[in-house]
Amino acid sequence: MTGYRDSSGRRLDDYPRPSVAVDTAVLTVVDGALAVLLVRAGRSDDEWRLPGSFLHEGETLRGAVLRSLRVKAGVEGLRPRQLHVFDRPGRDDRGWVLSVAHVDVVRADRVPISKGHQLARVDDLPDLKYDHGEIVAFAVDALRTDYRGTPDPAALLEAPFTMRQLRLMHEAVSGERLLPDTFRRAMAPRLRATGEMLVEGRGRPAELFERA
Amino acid sequence: MTGYRDSSGRRLDDYPRPSVAVDTAVLTVVDGALAVLLVRAGRSDDEWRLPGSFLHEGETLRGAVLRSLRVKAGVEGLRPRQLHVFDRPGRDDRGWVLSVAHVDVVRADRVPISKGHQLARVDDLPDLKYDHGEIVAFAVDALRTDYRGTPDPAALLEAPFTMRQLRLMHEAVSGERLLPDTFRRAMAPRLRATGEMLVEGRGRPAELFERA
DNA sequence: CGAATAGTGTCTGTGAGACAATATTTA
DNA sequence: TAAATATTGTCTCACAGACACTATTCG
Numbered sequence: 345m346t347g348y349r350d351s352s353g354r355r356l357d358d359y360p361r362p363s364v365a366v367d368t369a370v371l372t373v374v375d376g377a378l379a380v381l382l383v384r385a386g387r388s389d390d391e392w393r394l395p396g397s398f399l400h401e402g403e404t405l406r407g408a409v410l411r412s413l414r415v416k417a418g419v420e421g422l423r424p425r426q427l428h429v430f431d432r433p434g435r436d437d438r439g440w441v442l443s444v445a446h447v448d449v450v451r452a453d454r455v456p457i458s459k460g461h462q463l464a465r466v467d468d469l470p471d472l473k474y475d476h477g478e479i480v481a482f483a484v485d486a487l488r489t490d491y492r493g494t495p496d497p498a499a500l501l502e503a504p505f506t507m508r509q510l511r512l513m514h515e516a517v518s519g520e521r522l523l524p525d526t527f528r529r530a531m532a533p534r535l536r537a538t539g540e541m542l543v544e545g546r547g548r549p550a551e552l553f554e555r556a
Numbered sequence: 557m558t559g560y561r562d563s564s565g566r567r568l569d570d571y572p573r574p575s576v577a578v579d580t581a582v583l584t585v586v587d588g589a590l591a592v593l594l595v596r597a598g599r600s601d602d603e604w605r606l607p608g609s610f611l612h613e614g615e616t617l618r619g620a621v622l623r624s625l626r627v628k629a630g631v632e633g634l635r636p637r638q639l640h641v642f643d644r645p646g647r648d649d650r651g652w653v654l655s656v657a658h659v660d661v662v663r664a665d666r667v668p669i670s671k672g673h674q675l676a677r678v679d680d681l682p683d684l685k686y687d688h689g690e691i692v693a694f695a696v697d698a699l700r701t702d703y704r705g706t707p708d709p710a711a712l713l714e715a716p717f718t719m720r721q722l723r724l725m726h727e728a729v730s731g732e733r734l735l736p737d738t739f740r741r742a743m744a745p746r747l748r749a750t751g752e753m754l755v756e757g758r759g760r761p762a763e764l765f766e767r768a
Numbered sequence: 769c770g771a772a773t774a775g776t777g778t779c780t781g782t783g784a785g786a787c788a789a790t791a792t793t794t795a
Numbered sequence: 796t797a798a799a800t801a802t803t804g805t806c807t808c809a810c811a812g813a814c815a816c817t818a819t820t821c822g
Contacts, residue, residue: 360613361573364654401572401652405643429638429656431617440613442576444641508773526812528775547773548819720800738785740802759800760792 363439366408367396367476368446369483370419372455372463373500373516378487379463380480381455383416385473392462393473394480395419396443409446418456424448427482430475443474447483449498467519491517495531495555504538504552507531575651578620579608579688580658581695582631584667584675585712585728590699591675592692593667595628597685604674605685606692607631608655621658630668634710636660639694642687655686659695661710679731703729707743707767716750716764719743 370381385391397412409424427445535553582593597603609624621636639657747765755761
């Protein structure tokens with residue numbers, strides 16, 4: 345590597361290099377509302393941030409995300425997706441740090457909450473360190489876009505599920521009420537009926553579906 | 557900066573850091589077709605790449621994109637937009653290099669073509685170095701998405717313009733024929749008629765529009 | 769039975785696609 | 796006048812939203 349020179353004749357390692365971090369908004373649905381996993385920032389009691397890590401040598405961004413979730417939050421991440429690189433000078437008081445923001449979506453029962461962690465509803469977020477508030481906004485936006493038109497693309501529901509369960513999940517993600525009949529007709533073509541029924545409390549039993 | 561330690565107790569500068577580059581697909585429309593600016597890679601005659609540069613200290617990604625376009629291609633870039641970070645290990649034979657891919661869209665008359673540069677139609681692209689072929693695909697996709705539903709968002713046309721000029725521009729970007737009447741009805745609500753008319757060759761004079 | 773939930777019928781408005789008709793100009 | 800282009804009329808189809816109706820179960 346040291347032999348290479350760029351167009352201005354300088355060796356690659358002559359350039360100062362930034363630290364590169366990954367920060368991930370781990371989204372989930374708890375009690376019918378969209379929530380994001382926060383970890384305590386430093387020692388202070390009221391400073392929160394997203395789980396993240398610096399990128400290690402030879403590691404992919406995806407690898408760094410999965411490692412940081414495992415180590416910092418005890419979460420087995422699934423399919424992290426890149427959102428945006430945050431590069432504002434001075435955004436990190438530790439020096440020259442770029443952050444590659446990611447989003448990952450996991451079922452709430454796979455997010456262990458211990459001391460120093462919390463699941464915060466995205467519509468009632470505390471102040472976050474760095475630009476992590478912006479990252480959450482990017483992540484929520486990306487997730488809502490995915491859920492518009494596709495049945496539970498992040499597989500927050502385990503198949504099989506009823507149309508009602510699916511609709512409640514989409515309502516939680518979108519933050520809006522959805523009409524049962526319109527929703528059913530929009531989703532049905534992308535689902536396969538299992539033939540099984542589910543009796544749940546009062547009311548007529550519901551057909552069970554899986555993703556087509 | 558040197559005083560800060562991370563959660564494992566190591567100083568920030570103890571970590572090896574990657575080189576961070578920006579690479580930009582400069583898209584334009586020439587002769588009714590979408591094209592991208594390529595620069596010669598190294599000394600060989602048939603190796604092409606996108607203009608790019610390493611990120612300098614204290615510089616934003618956007619700043620690095622605009623600088624690299626000015627210096628490497630003589631183009632005054634406009635509004636670079638981030639696409640994706642390419643991080644495959646071994647993607648760059650010079651070492652550990654991440655590339656933040658960008659797209660920028662400029663009018664063809666502002667892209668000076670000299671020795672070592674070419675505008676290549678995106679539907680007939682030569683092999684590109686690194687993963688720059690993938691970057692072009694990302695860029696074209698992003699541009700086509702922007703043009704679906706919005707009249708010439710990148711301002712490739714100078715206002716005022718006729719509906720025909722606008723349609724031909726959208727056909728060049730999308731790579732598809734568009735129905736004149738459907739297109740007009742889709743765009744008209746987002747345009748303002750200037751009241752002026754343009755006589756151009758044969759046929760009934762056309763009304764001139766500007767973006768609303 | 770009444771309440772609750774599941775599922776279907778159907779009306780209406782909107783908008784895209786497509787074709788046709790009209791309008792205005794040059795060759 | 797014929798050809799070319801601009802613009803508008805209108806028909807059809809698909810689909811979302813909305814409301815109403817039927818179906819099935821539990822208390």
